[in-house]
Amino acid sequence: MFIDSHAHLFYEDFGNELPDVLRRAADAGIEKIIVPGTTLETSKAAVELAEKHPAVFACVGVHPHESSKASDKDLAEIESLSREQRVVGIGEIGLDYHYDFSPRARQMDVFKAQIQIAIRRSLPIVVHTRESMVDALETVREMNGNWRSEGTEPKRGVFHCFTGSAKEARELFDMGFFVSYPGIVTFKNSPVLQTLKSIGYARILLETDSPYLAPEPMRGKRNEPAHIVFTAKKIAEVLNVDLDELARVTSGNAISLFNLGRLRENSGGLA
Numbered sequence: 001m002f003i004d005s006h007a008h009l010f011y012e013d014f015g016n017e018l019p020d021v022l023r024r025a026a027d028a029g030i031e032k033i034i035v036p037g038t039t040l041e042t043s044k045a046a047v048e049l050a051e052k053h054p055a056v057f058a059c060v061g062v063h064p065h066e067s068s069k070a071s072d073k074d075l076a077e078i079e080s081l082s083r084e085q086r087v088v089g090i091g092e093i094g095l096d097y098h099y100d101f102s103p104r105a106r107q108m109d110v111f112k113a114q115i116q117i118a119i120r121r122s123l124p125i126v127v128h129t130r131e132s133m134v135d136a137l138e139t140v141r142e143m144n145g146n147w148r149s150e151g152t153e154p155k156r157g158v159f160h161c162f163t164g165s166a167k168e169a170r171e172l173f174d175m176g177f178f179v180s181y182p183g184i185v186t187f188k189n190s191p192v193l194q195t196l197k198s199i200g201y202a203r204i205l206l207e208t209d210s211p212y213l214a215p216e217p218m219r220g221k222r223n224e225p226a227h228i229v230f231t232a233k234k235i236a237e238v239l240n241v242d243l244d245e246l247a248r249v250t251s252g253n254a255i256s257l258f259n260l261g262r263l264r265e266n267s268g269g270l271a
């Protein structure tokens, strides 16, 4: 059984096909799907989806692309929304210096404000970075002291679509973060494979980032959770590990990071 830790199922790309998409996911062995918001509106949509579908869980947050459009009131609403039953994290939040759709200073303010929400709410964060790893790492390092530690092993969040180095990954692991890999691992000569070989699978999650980043052989098409199997097979092959073992460890990581066990009673899962 797999968990897709990052799929934007609220986008129009899915429309009224969503029941089919969820059925195909169940058939492919995907038991749970985490849907992160990118704006206040899509965060609300993620929560609605999670309320409707037992296998779906929501994260709420403002993506760095949208940070210049988000008001302080929006952020306050994100915090209230985070109290909903099926919300398991704050995300996706972070810094994107590739597109710079929002000024970097505003991206940083909104990133930090949402980390504070996560700290107040004791929820993990889902972090988006692009050409911004140095600043993102510095920010979480700076704020790490403010995080309450629960138990012996802190669970801070996940850096999704991770393209950093093995050294950066290890620093994140030491702070209590995970990293996740989407379909880009299946692309020819993918530079992330070198890092993956070095860090192994003990602290990784699987994700599709649907509807983006479809793995080979679906590259270029609309991505959906069922396609996570192509990514998982590639990672298993590269790390020379049994597919079942990879599924067991990565799903266990997602369940523990997002504390999905606490919702088990009222959420059957897809299968």
Ligand SMILES: [Zn+2]
Binding pocket: 092, 127, 128, 129, 160, 161
């Ligand atoms: Zn992202």
Ligand SMILES: [Zn+2]
Binding pocket: 006, 008, 036, 092, 209
């Ligand atoms: Zn995303």
